[in-house]
């Protein structure tokens with residue numbers, strides 16, 4: 001196992017003793033595909049009075065292994081994440097499915113390991129998805145942001161059903177100036193991503209995501225928002241193939257007022 | 269292994285391309301979904317009711333031996349003959365033997381998924397006994413020489429036009445039009461005389477009532493009673509997990525079963541059968557046999573799959589499953605389709621044969637959300653995936669991919685170095701921020717673009733900003 | 740004991756070896772407790788009066804029956820005649836051989852009593868009614884042939900207000916208290932035979948009755964609304 005590296009503190013030294021210390025788990029997809037979401041998360045957390053740290057030793061939460069049935073490798077990754085993040089007051093993840101994996105599934109897979117059972121349970125209670133952390137733990141109800149758009153919000157499955165995220169992002173989006181929120185039909189329906197599912201069963205996945213893009217089109221929105229980059233890449237990828245003009249962004253980017261850049265799948 | 273996997277994939281692929289099938293599934297499943305939502309909303313507290321139902325089933329499963337013994341004792345006291353079957357073959361063998369003893373030429377059967385599970389229609393056919401399916405949908409499926417595609421609406425994949433031409437060629441008196449009412453009438457006419465001339469009637473069981481030895485069967489058509497009352501012999505085939513302590517417990521589950529299945533509050537006919545015809549009874553069978561079937565259930569109990577034994581076969585999980593809604597029931601290739609089938613088929617047919625079913629799921633959790641007995645279907649599917657992985661049933665390519673990826677994920681420095689290179693390589697394929705095709709990503713780019721990776725990763729950007737900040 | 744039984748029971752006790760095996764009495768007690776924890780969650784009856792609730796329910800869209808209310812058994816024959824003439828049917832019926840029905844003077848009112856149940860009109864009487872679901876409960880016996888509920892085309896059922904109970908569970912309880920012998924066959928009938936098997940469209944008369952008409956006899960005004968479960 002890699003020795004822990006000195007984590008980098010990102011906060012502008014807001015060293016008030018009451019500021020909770022946050023370990024930000026950016027997720028592998030955000031790291032590679034959408035760094036802006038990571039910076040948006042930092043801004044939102046700092047605005048909420050937190051001190052943000054980014055452990056360098058982070059990679060991925062282990063979902064690809066977990067969902068393939070490779071429990072042994074997932075366990076190793078889980079232990080590694082716990083070791084690197086357990087010293088923080090909270091561990092914040094800008095993704096419902098990675099948050100769900102860490103919060104819900106780590107304790108499950110480590111349950112048969114007496115050394116880790118307790119440790120995983122304590123750890124998991126500190127893990128939150130970004131937006132629900134802001135509203136439910138930090139009590140944030142408005143943000144300072146502006147975005148001229150008609151947006152529709154896709155409820156990603158893990159966030160919705162494993163972590164109970166439904167009203168939180170909508171409540172915050174409500175305070176974004178210029179933004180109109182318009183619900184699509186069946187916003188809670190899965191987009192057909194399912195991680196490795198989308199690659200193992202491309203045709204089924206395609207049939208499912210096609211219904212999602214249809215519902216988005218029907219809603220008349222020009223901006224698609226969501227809390228999970230995997231789903232957003234899936235939907236945006238389909239929209240782009242279909243030649244649809246709806247832009248796609250992570251909800252944190254809007255809330256952090258960092259929405260003037262390129263949307264997902266636009267050239268940088 | 270690969271052949272079977274490609275078979276599921278082929279079936280699914282064909283189903284996805286079949287627009288008529290899609291329309292047929294959507295018609296029934298979306299109505300069921302809407303009606304269920306209304307019925308559940310009308311309940312004072314669904315989640316508490318569900319947890320009561322779950323506790324009842326868990327209680328029975330934790331005391332399964334006790335309840336089996338109690339049920340057997342009371343059923344025997346009511347005059348029933350109780351048989352035990354370890355496997356599907358044993359169960360259908362017992363049923364066929366009873367039919368032979370009764371010198372049966374014609375047997376009527378009211379819909380029972382367990383009957384399908386143990387291959388009873390086939391076993392009767394082999395024994396040269398005419399087996400008449402009496403549930404309308406099963407009747408359609410039987411005439412078409414197919415298998416059920418849904419556990420509540422076995423013929424949901426068929427359109428009225430198809431049924432019309434089927435009935436026209438198979439019914440003595442064909443239907444007068446394609447109108448659904450005429451089709452139903454035609455089946456009624458065709459089946460009525462068969463009900464009254466059958467030698468044995470076979471039903472399943474929705475609940476086995478331990479404290480009376482009664483068997484509860486529910487239908488909307490009334491075909492179960494018409495199947496089981498006129499013949500001299502009534503055979504019940506039931507899984508051992510169908511037990512409940514008393515009729516009151518059955519009612520708790522019944523409320524959820526019907527609402528979850530069709531959105532109604534109760535079925536038109538809810539019948540409790542307790543033993544054979546009594547001396548003063550006006551009608552009823554002279555012999556009443558109950559075949560208690562294990563067929564993998566005790567193995568589920570031992571294997572950490574006992575939560576699946578709570579299943580009351582309502583079909584809600586499939587009605588709400590995005591995959592089922594695209595591929596339909598036949599693609600699953602087993603008796604039980606959808607999420608519950610993806611858990612059960614590996615138990616009945618072997619995980620090796622059906623390893624793709626637990627994978628053909630996005631783990632979105634909707635099924636568990638609607639399941640009236642709180643079965644954590646995604647968790648069970650994950651469990652099967654890891655069992656398949658450990659047993660070496662996964663294709664080598666999948667194993668290799670995941671293992672290599674994991675080696676990086678476990679080594680952060682290496683991971684970031686490699687992903688930096690990978691991003692660069694992937695970006696070579698981008699045009700306007702999108703990748704329309706690239707090697708090894710064909711399964712993704714077949715149907716959708718891949719957003720290009722960022723030119724610099726979050727970790728890289730963050731490090732340089734950090735330096736700029738001078739801290 | 741069959742080998743299969745022995746093995747199945749053996750498998751179960753191995754699989755459940757980790758549990759503390761409770762004695763029969765405490766298992767039964769636990770089972771009862773599971774029911775009491777459930778009581779507050781019964782579906783609401785919109786009207787406190789169970790007979791009213793039964794009436795509302797059976798005349799509403801959920802049950803798919805028609806219903807007439809009369810104040811005594813004496814009015815039954817005329818009511819049946821009225822129902823039949825409304826449908827344009829002749830007064831040819833088969834009677835469920837229950838004393839309460841058989842003893843009435845049907846012949847005098849021009850009824851032709853037959854034995855033809857198959858696809859005909861049957862007039863029956865339910866042992867109980869359940870308000871929650873609008874169900875009629877039949878207990879098989881010499882005076883209640885099971886097939887009388889399934890073979891007719893048109894099913895007319897009388898039910899006494901005094902036998903209507905609020906919930907499904909109350910039926911089990913009330914039958915116990917009334918000392919009903921456990922019949923071979925208990926059938927809860929809720930509406931006419933129906934199917935949605937073809938294209939999800941509801942059609943009645945799948946195999947059993949095409950229509951169900953209920954005649955509610957308000958026999959005991961005092962009892963109405965005072966039904967006590969305990």
Ligand code: SF4
Pocket residue numbers: 528578579580581582583584585586608635638639640641642643
């Ligand atoms: S798993 Fe649950 S939802 Fe699916 S059929 Fe069984 S009881 Fe119904």
